[in-house]
Amino acid sequence: MVVVDNLHKHYGDPSAALRPSPRRLGRSGRDSKRGVRAVDGISFEIRRGEIFGLLGPNGAGKTTTINVLCTYAEPTAGEVTVAGHSVTTEPGAVKRAIGVVPQEIALYPDLDAVENLRFFGRMVDVPRARLGQRISELLALVGLTEHARRRVEHYSGGMKRRLNLAAGLLSEPRFLMLDEPTVGVDPQSRNAIFENIRELNHQGLTILYTTHYMEEAELLCHRVAIMDEGRIIALDTPQNLINTLGTGIIHIGVKDVDDGIVARLKALPQVKAVNRRENTLAFETVDAQRVLLDMIRLFNEMDMPMTSLEILEPNLESVFIQLTGKQLRDA
Amino acid sequence: MKKLLYVALNELLLLFKDKMAAVWMIILPLAMTTIMGMVFGDLGGGTDTAVMDLPVVDHDGGEMAATVLDILSQTENLHVETSYDDQTARQLVTDGKRAGTVIIPPDFSAAITSGQPTTLELIVAPGGQTTPLLEGTVRGVTSGLSNVQTTLEVVISEVQRATGSYVLDYEGIAERVIATALERLQNPTVHAGVTTVGSAKEELDIFDQMVPGYAVMFAMFSVLGGAGTILEEKERGTFKRLLIVPLPKVALLGGKLVAQFLVGVVQIALMFAFGTLLFHVSLGDSILGLVLLTLATCWATTSLGLLLVAIIKSRKQIHPITTLIILGSSAIGGSWFPLFMMPKAVQQVARVTLVAWAMEGYNQLMILGGSLADVSVDIGVLILYGATCFAIGLRLFRFKES
Numbered sequence: 038m039v040v041v042d043n044l045h046k047h048y049g050d051p052s053a054a055l056r057p058s059p060r061r062l063g064r065s066g067r068d069s070k071r072g073v074r075a076v077d078g079i080s081f082e083i084r085r086g087e088i089f090g091l092l093g094p095n096g097a098g099k100t101t102t103i104n105v106l107c108t109y110a111e112p113t114a115g116e117v118t119v120a121g122h123s124v125t126t127e128p129g130a131v132k133r134a135i136g137v138v139p140q141e142i143a144l145y146p147d148l149d150a151v152e153n154l155r156f157f158g159r160m161v162d163v164p165r166a167r168l169g170q171r172i173s174e175l176l177a178l179v180g181l182t183e184h185a186r187r188r189v190e191h192y193s194g195g196m197k198r199r200l201n202l203a204a205g206l207l208s209e210p211r212f213l214m215l216d217e218p219t220v221g222v223d224p225q226s227r228n229a230i231f232e233n234i235r236e237l238n239h240q241g242l243t244i245l246y247t248t249h250y251m252e253e254a255e256l257l258c259h260r261v262a263i264m265d266e267g268r269i270i271a272l273d274t275p276q277n278l279i280n281t282l283g284t285g286i287i288h289i290g291v292k293d294v295d296d297g298i299v300a301r302l303k304a305l306p307q308v309k310a311v312n313r314r315e316n317t318l319a320f321e322t323v324d325a326q327r328v329l330l331d332m333i334r335l336f337n338e339m340d341m342p343m344t345s346l347e348i349l350e351p352n353l354e355s356v357f358i359q360l361t362g363k364q365l366r367d368a
Numbered sequence: 369m370k371k372l373l374y375v376a377l378n379e380l381l382l383l384f385k386d387k388m389a390a391v392w393m394i395i396l397p398l399a400m401t402t403i404m405g406m407v408f409g410d411l412g413g414g415t416d417t418a419v420m421d422l423p424v425v426d427h428d429g430g431e432m433a434a435t436v437l438d439i440l441s442q443t444e445n446l447h448v449e450t451s452y453d454d455q456t457a458r459q460l461v462t463d464g465k466r467a468g469t470v471i472i473p474p475d476f477s478a479a480i481t482s483g484q485p486t487t488l489e490l491i492v493a494p495g496g497q498t499t500p501l502l503e504g505t506v507r508g509v510t511s512g513l514s515n516v517q518t519t520l521e522v523v524i525s526e527v528q529r530a531t532g533s534y535v536l537d538y539e540g541i542a543e544r545v546i547a548t549a550l551e552r553l554q555n556p557t558v559h560a561g562v563t564t565v566g567s568a569k570e571e572l573d574i575f576d577q578m579v580p581g582y583a584v585m586f587a588m589f590s591v592l593g594g595a596g597t598i599l600e601e602k603e604r605g606t607f608k609r610l611l612i613v614p615l616p617k618v619a620l621l622g623g624k625l626v627a628q629f630l631v632g633v634v635q636i637a638l639m640f641a642f643g644t645l646l647f648h649v650s651l652g653d654s655i656l657g658l659v660l661l662t663l664a665t666c667w668a669t670t671s672l673g674l675l676l677v678a679i680i681k682s683r684k685q686i687h688p689i690t691t692l693i694i695l696g697s698s699a700i701g702g703s704w705f706p707l708f709m710m711p712k713a714v715q716q717v718a719r720v721t722l723v724a725w726a727m728e729g730y731n732q733l734m735i736l737g738g739s740l741a742d743v744s745v746d747i748g749v750l751i752l753y754g755a756t757c758f759a760i761g762l763r764l765f766r767f768k769e770s
Contacts (some may be wrong), residue, residue: 107612109768132614141605145378147385159374160613188385204609 038212038243039083039106044115046076055243059151075101079265080113080352083245088238090258090275091247092353097264099247107357120211131149133162135212140217141198143204146190150181150200153189153209175203178195178236180229183293195226202233211235214245219253231257251255263357270360275353282351283309285325286359289318289332290345298339305331312359316344317361371615375623376630382630392593393615393635398642399585405574405647405703406584422502423449423469430477432513435550436488439509440470446505451561461493468492468502481542483517516549576650579643580730581703583693584723587635588669592690597675599683611768621765625670632666652733657740657747661733664750665726671754672722674761696710702727725749 049072076098083089104110117124120134123127134188144153154172163171169214176182179199192325198218205213217232234257234310236243248254254261254273256287262272271278294313303311307328309321310331325348336343349355383389393522424440428432441448452460457469471489479486490506492499512547523545528534598621601607610620640658643649651658676693680686698704700714701723707715729746 109608109612129614132612135612137612139605139609141608143605143609145382149383152381156374156378157609160371160610160615162614181621208613271718284624 038085038120039089039245040116040118041082041102041106042116044076044079044081044102044105044117045074045113046098046105046110047074048072048112074267076105077248079262079264079267079269080115081262081269082245085243086238086241087259088234088244088246088257090254090261091245091264092249092251092254092261092357093247094159094249096146096266097249098251099264100216101267102264103137103214103245103247105316108132108213125156133208134211135204136208136213136217137214138202138205138213140220142201144189144197144200147188149188150176150185150203154204157204159205162209171207171209175206178233179203188278193223193226195222195229195323198222198226198230202230206237210241210242212245214247216247217249219248219250220244241249251357255353261353263353263360265357265361271356278356279351279354281321282355282359283321283323285322285351286323286349286355287320287325287329287332288347288349289320289336289343290316291318292316292342292344294318294341298341301335301339302332305335307331321359369619371413372619372623372626375615375620376627377399377599377605378625379627380630382597383594383627389590392586393590393631394638395583396643397635397639398646400586401575401578401639401647405578419447420501421447421449421466423466424462424472425450425452425454425457425469426450426452426472427474428472428476431546432477432480436470436472436476436509436513439512440505440735441489443505446559453621458491461491466491468499468567470506479516480513481520481546481679481701483521486525514544519549520545555577572648573645573649575643576735577706577731578704579639580648580734581698583636583639583643584665584726584730585698585703586639587632587666588692588694588698588723590630590635590665591632591669592673592676592694594624595670595677596678596683596686596690599680599686603683608768617767621674621767625674628673629670632669636662636666650734652735653737654733654740654743657729657733657738657743660740661726661729661745661750663744664724664747664754665729667752668722668726668750668757671757671761675757675763676761676763678764680767690761697721697723700724702731706731722753725753 065185079098079102082091091102095098101110105112105124106119106123106364108131111125119131122130123130123133124131124216145156148156154175155168158168158171173182176185179202181196181200181203184192184196189200192200198221202215202218205215218234222230230251234244234246246254246257255263257276260272260274261278262269263278264270299311299313299318302308302320305328307325309323312319320328329348333343349358372411417572422440424437426437437448437450440446452469454471457471458465469491471491472487473486476486476488478484488506488510490502492502492716499584520542524538527541564643598607601610607620608727639649640649672693674745676686676690697718700710700718701707702718702722702724707718707727708723710718715724725746729743729750732742732746736742
């Protein structure tokens with residue numbers, strides 16, 4: 038359904054794409070003189086009928102990727118096709134194949150739900166005879182039938198998000214993109230949105246879902262790509278990504294450490310790998326509980342004080358931390 | 369084309385749903401026009417023109433003094449007060465309670481009849497707006513009395529020459545000459561004829577100026593406010609949503625501009641309708657001229673809105689900037705006061721504003737009774753103004769990220 042091949046997207050100085058990686062540009066990916074490389078050579082495919090997750094912290098490049106896929110932003114380099122159409126040479130065909138639920142509540146607050154959907158329905162060429170019925174179907178789907186005639190400005194955050202979703206479905210798209218659709222919503226609305234997405238997927242809709250909530254990706258997505266600083270750093274099913282961690286990650290804070298000590302720790306039987314990042318040692322283990330006692334004993338033998346100790350649950354959040362050394366939500 | 373109309377209709381629906389729109393489009397313009405009209409009153413001498421009180425102190429009491437009082441009393445818009453003494457009259461002027469006072473000196477009549485110099489004293493407050501009027505009136509009187517003296521001297525001289533005798537009835541001759549001269553002074557046989565060119569209304573009402581002036585100003589508020597909603601939509605995300613559906617850009621932007629243009633036209637039409645009904649404003653003799661001028665004004669305003677939206681990047685910035693532009697151009701462009709009342713330099717500067725051209729046209733049509741031909745230059749300039757703003761605005765406008 039979607040093929041993204043070596044996509045680059047940057048803003049500002051065009052030559053920025055040829056310069057060093059975003060890591061050199063700092064955490065924001067911004068260099069005041071050189072511009073911003075929001076997406077830095079990513080490639081992936083989204084298969085028909087799957088829910089594909091794009092995960093990453095704010096500023097990772099998820100929204101920029103969606104902007105390119107929906108023809109809002111032109112790629113700086115690379116090839117992108119959606120439903121067999123190039124986003125650069127056939128944007129009209131792409132627009133007719135897709136539905137987009139933007140991160141913003143892109144609705145008119147002064148209008149009610151029906152007026153909003155009627156206007157956007159006309160814009161996506163829903164036939165006049167079909168429009169009324171389509172609006173009723175969508176309001177029922179997102180549970181807003183009883184609030185159809187209330188001004189959107191009086192809706193709760195969750196209701197606005199659900200109507201935002203309905204507006205993205207008006208054209209009965211083959212491919213739906215949802216950009217952080219649960220930001221700022223209550224748990225009830227969040228669950229309702231999840232149910233809607235699952236239902237739509239069961240009906241055959243292909244979905245791209247971006248979020249920085251890893252648990253959402255684990256719950257919904259068939260496959261996920263983890264993005265950071267404009268790059269995809271991992272891509273697989275959620276379970277396979279989690280399995281790479283073994284059964285647990287241990288982070289130990291240290292003041293000083295040398296290669297000899299790292300080698301001794303790595304030689305412990307339950308340890309799969311050790312990564313050094315500044316004053317933290319990150320251990321991938323087969324069994325975190327068992328190896329922990331051996332580690333503490335070894336640190337005592339070497340007379341090396343621990344400044345912190347943390348055992349991470351094996352989940353996508355841990356995968357991100359393991360891959361980037363950063364917490365997801367404040368990355 | 370169909371989608372362009374849908375976008376325009378949606379804009380109008382949003383305006384209709386906006387409770388403040390009715391305030392901006394109808395209530396506020398009417399209230400402002402009414403209040404300002406009442407404050408400034410008639411502009412050109414309507415039926416309620418103010419009458420000025422003028423204390424006159426008569427130290428003479430003679431026939432010439434009585435004539436002066438008589439002439440002043442008959443002067444339009446002057447109310448002569450003779451009850452004050454010299455000191456009180458001067459104090460009233462000093463205190464700013466009277467614009468001026470006239471002092472008739474002792475032996476005024478005797479001096480006139482004997483050909484001796486004398487002075488009719490006018491005392492005014494410094495910088496008074498009515499000083500020229502009073503000065504002109506008093507100079508008229510003194511000029512007339514000087515002519516009486518001259519006539520008397522010439523008559524006696526001629527009689528002496530014709531008769532060859534210096535033993536004459538001087539008193540009788542003087543009395544007859546003075547009586548005739550004063551009669552002519554009060555009922556002149558030579559008049560000044562003042563002709564006003566064009567077919568201007570006999571009485572200029574302040575509302576004839578204020579209704580089109582405030583109509584243009586509030587139309588600018590409505591249209592430029594509408595332009596600001598494009599930035600609002602960009603920030604809200606609805607503009608982006610419309611860019612990623614199969615909607616041509618020309619329909620998206622065109623629909624919004626058409627709606628803003630229509631709002632401007634409706635705003636001005638409403639003001640003219642209310643002005644005619646409530647304030648009895650005359651729309652002039654050329655309805656076609658009025659319609660074309662209104663369309664040209666709204667075209668120029670809509671295009672200016674596009675230019676501002678293209679240059680200004682955020683909603684927070686656009687409101688103070690448009691307010692400054694609207695109030696500034698209204699103040700110097702003739703929305704509040706007729707352009708001809710402004711200093712020459714301001715009149716020249718005002719030509720850069722669309723308000724000046726619009727108001728010149730409306731004044732020509734509604735006050736001076738001009739024809740379509742009389743406002744063709746104004747209409748042409750407004751169309752050109754709009755075309756320039758539109759071309760630059762379209763060039764600079766950014767639909768989305770590059």
